[in-house]
Amino acid sequence: MPSVEDRLVAVLGAARQGSGVWLTSRLVLTSAHLFEEDDIAAVAEPRGSGLVTCDVVWAGDPDTCDIALLTARTPMLLPKSPPPLRWGRCAGWQPMPRCQVLGFPQVQRYGGGELEAAQVPGTLMPLAGRMRGHYILHADHHPPAPVQGGSPWDGLSGGPVFAGHLLIGIASGDPMGWQHSSIESVPLSAAMDDPGFRKALQEHWPDAPEFEEVTSAYPEDLAYEPAYAKAVKAAYSRLEIFGLDELSSGDWDLDTAYLSLEAQSPPAARPGPAEPRGRIEDLLGSRPRTVLRGEAGAGKTTLVWWLASHTVCRTLPGQLAELDGMIPFVVPMRSLAARGITSPTPSQLPKIARLPVDRPPDGWAGRVLEAGRGLLLVDGMDEIPQADRELARKWLAGLLRMYPRTRCLVTVRPLAVGSDWLEQEGFEELRLLPLGDEDIQSFVAAWHGAARLECDRYADEHWAKRQRKRLDALEQELGREFRRNDVLRDLARTPLLCAVICALHRARNGFLPETRWELYSAALNLMLATRDIHRRIHQPEGIELTVDEGRQLLQRIAVWLARNGRAELTREQAVRQLASALRGLRRVRAQGTPQSVLMHLLNRSGLLQERSPDAIQFIHRTFQDYLAAKEFQESDCLDELLLHAAEEQWQDILRLVVGHCGRSEERRLIAGLTAAADAAPDRATEWPLRALAAHCALNARYIEDEQYAEVWAGLRRLLPARSERELHALGQDVVAAVH
Structure with a gap:
């Protein structure tokens, strides 16, 4: 696998050889003192693809900022899919072990002076070069002897200095008096302070990464984070797809099942004109803190998993590029409730999801949040008891006040918490929209595409071919049925139920x-x-x-x-x-x-x-x-259910129970809801009860005209809805009946 070390290149000036690091296929960072004015340089990468001619587009003063930026006249041949380059700056003065400098020094020559790469591990001493604004790296191994009376490190100038996976400096010299046991480097942050360098970088690499702070007292963090990222990817990059494990076991690559969902800000959530609907990726990018509301099965958890796995892999789309490389902490609220955790501390965040990874360094999560590198994904706030949600809000608000640069997404069902629940903490609301007609067709295509992948597991190729052909026919047939059948299309407005319909259509040969x-x-x-x-x-x-x-x-x-x-x-x-x-x-x-x-x-x-x-x-x-x-x-x-009718967590059960009831039970259930609404002390309590009664009346298989009229008369006394929350409580079937 390509690594940051694969970015090493050899740099050849008119009279001197040095080292460098490629930033893009046309951009190289190296030392300024390798070149004279108007020099033309050449670059060679270790795989031996030949020399590439470069121009010096910016060079700092070798005495103060010994860094130069080169542009290649033709693109360099580089490894496929290299890891993104990350830049860092030291945020303290403590020694930082496990750093390294890479390059092509004189001491590493072979044969007739052929270049060979060197990897010099050591401890970075940020304080040692403070007066000159430099970093000093003390090599871990015994220092090499001088070469032909000169420095053994000659040729290392321009080589990248890494702290873990972060590029923090460029090697520039061999300090006198240390008998070649130390290597001096220019911090990248020093180059960034120069307006000329910033201008040249912006011109040739507008997508350069932001600086990350490296806390020198905790170098073990850098060693731990790749393992954490690997565990997150292992845990969240695969998903079970309903109906696709009948003939085989296992799960599926999440991207196979992921559907880009539509969302919208609720009315008046932002000043000015109402925001049109948009894809969730487009809307999340501009919202550092978001409460995402969605119905059961709308895809909230799938979105959380997709964000977590792509964030650590740095593979998010351009709209979400700011999240690339952040550290995601997935907090499934159902797990907290089951384990009796009400206010997790930062140190508990990496452990809540029970990832297959070793224990993190002490204080690691807090340092991530303090540096603004944390992405908190709180999934299913509705899955804790209603009485505990205020305590959960206080925990989350306190955590975010402690670490104000933390980005956060909270998922919740539409009516689980009020619209101003986290407003004071800077949260904005988004609501996942039902699948549109085109999205349903896209989901059908994706589901059947995944099902065809399942056929690859069959040992009998003839049977697999027949099944693929059958799936092609089923996909076309179901697509036509969705276009024809309004009732079926309305049932498929969430990814979960759309997947159920696909599975049943396949299993029952088209009968739905x-x-x-x-x-x-x-x-x-x-x-x-x-x-x-x-x-x-x-x-x-x-x-x-x-x-x-x-x-x-x-x-x-x-x-x-x-x-x-x-x-x-x-x-x-x-x-x-x-x-x-x-x-x-x-x-x-x-x-x-x-x-x-x-x-x-x-x-x-x-x-x-x-x-x-x-x-x-x-x-x-x-x-x-x-x-x-x-x-x-x-x-x-049923009487027990009616006692809880005003509680949000029970209302989905009440909506479903009417479909199980016989004639007398339906009458009893609707009468109980109507009586509870009549006795309600205020509109806020009465409204959801009237909405539930109307839903049950619409879906009852047998209801007398008198009771039906009573239900609708009670609801009409409260109409029209006064808020988005009230309108949503009615549900699509009741809204359609009202209009």
Whole structure:
């Protein structure tokens, strides 16, 4: 793999040889004292592609700023995909071990004076050259002997000085009196202080990186950060795609599943005209702190993962270039709630996501945040109990006041927190928009493209070819169905449900459900019944479950999470819920213990996952809410649901439970919501209850005219909506019915 060391080049002046570092394919940084006025230089890179003629476009005073900038007349042949160059400056006076200078010194000559690269490790002494504005590097090894009466380091001038992966200086000389054990260098920051250098750099390299501060007392940070970046990439660059693991296991490259989403600022969020909708990448770039609202399944977590993995790889698109190379800290709020952490300290941030990486150096995260290099990605603020959200807000506000240069993205469901929740901390709001018609078609193409990649895993090429052909036909057929069927298109307005529709369309040879509840039910059947049949797996782990048995078990876990305001539970908690469910499931109980049943569900259902040790969750909150709603209905606990009707965390369950209810249950549920709205003390409490009652009335399979009219009369007394929050609480189906 190319590294920063691959940027080393040899520089040949009219009378002297030196070293240098290439910045771009046409730009080289070296020492000024190698050249006389109007010199033409040549550059050779170590792979032996020949000499490239260069012009000196800027040269500093060799006594004060011994740095020169060269431009190649033809592009240099460079390694493919080199890592981006990062620049740094020392931010303290403590010695900094594990630095290095690279070049082609006289001491490293071979044969008939042939050049050979040298790598000189050492400790940088920022204070040692303070009076002259230089850095001094003390070599770790025994100093070389003089060469022909001169300095053994002759030819090293212009060589890059690196602190970890950061270029911090250019070698310039061999200080007298140190017997060649030290090498002097000019800090890059000194060149940046010269207006002429800045002008030349801007002209030839307008995208030059910003300086990063290197704290000399903590050089171990530089050694740790590549390992952390590798762990982030390993954890967040792959994603499960719903419906694509029926015939194979594993996950998929995130970029295969990533869809650039549309977003919009809420009305009046910014002064002036309302901002048009735009792609999320375009809007995030200009917002250092953002609260991103989106429905369940809208792609919030996928966006967080995509940002984290591309930030550490420095592969973000141009709109987000400011984030390239920052250190992302992903904070899944559901994990905090499950572990009882309410106010994580900076030292806990790298550990929350349980990345496969060693413990960071003490104080590392705090130093990252202090330097303004941290990207805080707080995912799922709605997944902690409502009572804890104010405490979470205070924690986040305090952390950002302590480290004001930290960039931050917070994801949350639309109604989980108020519009001014983090306004005082400089946050701006964005709202993910439903997938447009073109986005749905793009998603269908991407999903089927990923499915065709799945065919590459088949051993039988003839079978793989048939499956690819079938997927081509299914993609075209589903695309036509989306263009024709308004109801189906409206069901597919989130990436999750669009993926479910693609999977069901494939599994059921084109037959598709017509309502949201039929869609969820069919998806559960797909995961619980047909998944192992497609894989030709019989009684894995010695356990075989029917669809109804699997659903009953999962419902117990889902309802426990709902009642406890949680999105995760431990193995011990899950086993207790399954043990309770098994009392009524005699056939399953005879097959194995609650522990073995849990293992079966984790391995085979596709609906539960253990993303970190002892932290079990549903693959998506939508399925958790659907199953919890079914359990409340089957266990005759609608009254318990109604007691929580005014609480935001329970409202998605209430919207889903009506699809499970029979005729008398529908009447009872809607009457309870109407009565709760009549008794509400204020508009803020009454509005979501009226909206819920209207949603249930619209989706009830049987409702008498008198009750239906009562529901709509109660809502119309409050219309029109007075805020974006009230309008969103109605939901698309109610808004469409009102108009």
